[in-house]
Amino acid sequence: MTGLDDMTHSADSSQRGRRPGDPNETREAILAAARELFTTLGFDKASIRKIAARAQVDPALIPYHCGTKQQLFVAAMRAPINPVDVVAGIADGDLDGLGRRLIEAFLAVWDSPAGNGLALTLQAVLTQEGMTTAIREFATSEIIPIITGKLDGPEPERRLRANLVLSQILGLAVTRYIVKIEPLASASAHEVADRVAPNLQRYLTGPMDKS
Amino acid sequence: MTGLDDMTHSADSSQRGRRPGDPNETREAILAAARELFTTLGFDKASIRKIAARAQVDPALIPYHCGTKQQLFVAAMRAPINPVDVVAGIADGDLDGLGRRLIEAFLAVWDSPAGNGLALTLQAVLTQEGMTTAIREFATSEIIPIITGKLDGPEPERRLRANLVLSQILGLAVTRYIVKIEPLASASAHEVADRVAPNLQRYLTGPMDKS
Numbered sequence: 459m460t461g462l463d464d465m466t467h468s469a470d471s472s473q474r475g476r477r478p479g480d481p482n483e484t485r486e487a488i489l490a491a492a493r494e495l496f497t498t499l500g501f502d503k504a505s506i507r508k509i510a511a512r513a514q515v516d517p518a519l520i521p522y523h524c525g526t527k528q529q530l531f532v533a534a535m536r537a538p539i540n541p542v543d544v545v546a547g548i549a550d551g552d553l554d555g556l557g558r559r560l561i562e563a564f565l566a567v568w569d570s571p572a573g574n575g576l577a578l579t580l581q582a583v584l585t586q587e588g589m590t591t592a593i594r595e596f597a598t599s600e601i602i603p604i605i606t607g608k609l610d611g612p613e614p615e616r617r618l619r620a621n622l623v624l625s626q627i628l629g630l631a632v633t634r635y636i637v638k639i640e641p642l643a644s645a646s647a648h649e650v651a652d653r654v655a656p657n658l659q660r661y662l663t664g665p666m667d668k669s
Numbered sequence: 670m671t672g673l674d675d676m677t678h679s680a681d682s683s684q685r686g687r688r689p690g691d692p693n694e695t696r697e698a699i700l701a702a703a704r705e706l707f708t709t710l711g712f713d714k715a716s717i718r719k720i721a722a723r724a725q726v727d728p729a730l731i732p733y734h735c736g737t738k739q740q741l742f743v744a745a746m747r748a749p750i751n752p753v754d755v756v757a758g759i760a761d762g763d764l765d766g767l768g769r770r771l772i773e774a775f776l777a778v779w780d781s782p783a784g785n786g787l788a789l790t791l792q793a794v795l796t797q798e799g800m801t802t803a804i805r806e807f808a809t810s811e812i813i814p815i816i817t818g819k820l821d822g823p824e825p826e827r828r829l830r831a832n833l834v835l836s837q838i839l840g841l842a843v844t845r846y847i848v849k850i851e852p853l854a855s856a857s858a859h860e861v862a863d864r865v866a867p868n869l870q871r872y873l874t875g876p877m878d879k880s
Contacts, residue, residue, distance in 0.1 A: 581795060581796045584795055584796070584843065584847055584848070585792045585793075585795065590847055590848050593848055594848045594849060594850050597848070597850060598850060598851070602850075617851070617852050618852050618853060618860075621844060621850050621851075621852065621853035622853065622865070624840075624844055624850065625837070625840040625841045625843070625845070625853065626836070626837055626840050626868075627840070628840045628843050628844055628848075629836040629837050629838070629841070629843065630840070632795065632836070632839050632840065632843060633832060633835055633839055634836070636795055637795070637804055637805045637808070637839075638805060639805050639813075639832050639835065640809070640832075641828050641829050641832065642829060642832035642833065645829060649829075653829070653833055653872070653877075654833070656871065656875075657837075657868040657871060657872070660867065660868060660871075661864070661868070664867075
């Protein structure tokens with residue numbers, strides 16, 4: 459019976475010696491392995507080494523084909539835009555304007571043609587068992603620190619502030635781009651930014667005691 | 670061939686004459702039909718009459734078994750709590766305290782044992798094709814008007830304000846209860862209410878021009 463099982467898997471086994479010079483196939487194998495391990499192990503524990511072993515490629519090939527672990531995660535989630543790049547792109551500058559820069563960058567990306575793909579990615583990560591762990595760990599280690607690094611105060615307070623900003627941003631993604639409730643879905647980016655920026659700014663730099 | 674088809678469906682046909690006095694079976698048939706039609710037609714177009722026809726019951730039985738169309742929708746979505754009841758329960762009172770009452774009621778319900786079921790319902794409606802239409806129409810016709818009815822100003826402005834409140838509330842549901850990002854997921858309800866209430870209140874009654 460074991461022999462039969464081995465024969466059944468012979469098609470897979472023939473791919474173990476992946477042909478060099480077939481970069482698309484290698485990249486797809488890496489992304490499939492990454493998707494599987496990020497879902498089952500989370501972002502933190504799915505190491506490049508484990509993903510390489512699962513994809514049956516040399517770990518040294520992963521940076522070449524898929525970049526950093528962060529970039530590999532974004533590609534594995536089929537996200538058309540890397541949210542880390544978006545947040546990092548507007549983090550520098552005056553702290554008083556950070557709320558407005560965040561909402562304007564968010565709206566620019568989601569109102570662009572990439573928005574549909576981002577909505578599909580968000581729907582997938584919010585629903586698939588295991589994905590919520592991966593996205594929590596990814597946000598915690600890759601996105602939140604970009605924001606907290608700009609804020610004042612003790613670490614837990616800065617993290618809570620950044621979490622609250624994320625809650626409003628994700629809530630807008632859900633209501634404006636997934637549920638598409640009106641008039642929010644059709645409001646201009648300018649109008650939405652004017653409404654939301656002060657609330658983000660209050661989370662970032664407003665008083666932490668009861669107000 | 671038609672005769673064969675008819676015979677194939679004879680098991681279904683035998684249920685057309687649903688036995689009186691089998692309320693669980695009737696209720697389940699109504700809920701299954703409602704789930705199907707709400708998903709394919711949306712909340713507005715899935716009439717009680719169509720749902721009754723699909724479930725092969727007398728339309729007059731639906732209020733008896735499942736209440737109003739709004740209550741039928743909530744039951745069909747398997748939501749353990751009716752969000753309309755929650756919002757209606759805190760809508761009355763001073764307008765200046767509406768933001769705080771909203772966030773406190775939201776947290777009380779989601780922090781309760783019903784929270785897990787609400788998270789499952791939200792995950793389902795955000796992902797299933799057709800469900801986003803149904804939840805948009807349900808929110809637009811059943812929830813948003815409770816809020817806008819308390820606000821001042823022209824109708825489109827009041828709707829946008831209520832939409833923005835919904836965006837923050839749903840964003841909290843996603844980050845605190847589905848993704849469970851820390852420290853927001855473990856923060857006390859009191860702390861979260863203190864942070865979020867002023868932002869909800871600003872959406873409800875703050876200046877609409879650029880601030």
